[in-house]
Amino acid sequence: MTPTPGKKTVASRSPLTNGTWVLVADGKKALLLENTGDAERPVLEVRRADRQDNPATRAQGTDRPGRFAGPGGGQHGTAAPTDWHQLAEDRFAHELAALLYRQAHAGGIDRLVLVAAPRLLGELRKALHAEVTARVVAELALDLTGQPVDEIARRIAAAAATRG
Template sequence: MGKLDTGAWVLVADSEKALLLVNEGDRKAMHLQLLQKDEQDNPPSREQGANRPGRAQDGTGPHRSALDDTDWHQLAKERFAADLADLLYKPAHQGKFDKLVIVAAPAVLGILRSAVHVTVEEKIIAEVPKNLTDQPLDEIEKRVAEALEPLDL
């Protein structure tokens, strides 16, 4: 089984829910405990947009084309992932954790990679491209251990 130091943090996230966990066990027996849980209420775009999609002039002449409406739902998902990156910065800067494992849906993981501050990035020891936010802690522990197995930490 992969090993995770006592006090290491694990972020488990998808585009609407995040669990921030800490390993209260040791390198022999991981025991993740919940530090913080964040969820966003993100209704579908049709419930968030106030106006009909606009129309644009197609150059000269009477022709007009419809414009795509803003996908508010998708924007909220991306903003949530960027907010998670900000959430990690302050405790990383204060030295509250030395190691971080990120378990996130692939799209969220991509946004997090580009949004995390270098202070947080230096503490990331593994990434797991899976959506495990609705899984029990023992399943999350198993997946984290599997991800750490090939690493020599």
């Protein structure tokens, strides 16, 4: 169908075309969604939800930081305390990267949008296999895990429109 005179057709800038998968994650929770709608009216459906128990570092590690010998042989310094909470978040990013690889390798994901809290997004980028990276069509450094699915779709479309 050709457009009537005076009407312009505009290609959608939304990365949420039909069949696009979306990973929405923070350091504790992840949703893997699939768009069953189209770019203009995305309908995200939850395909998988993961949650990790990750209490604050103060609740995970109670030992005092270790000490190390100074130049004179006495104990002069302390080692930096271990951030158990951050280690768990990094491990979660690597688990998500492995999940995405399995899905992509099996042919389940052709297009992928990554939406994650900024630090997790950085860790996820480092952990992604090249086969998954080749399928990433958009990345958003946002924490949307607490949002309803329709709001997630709206925010992704809005972010894509401002970048175009």
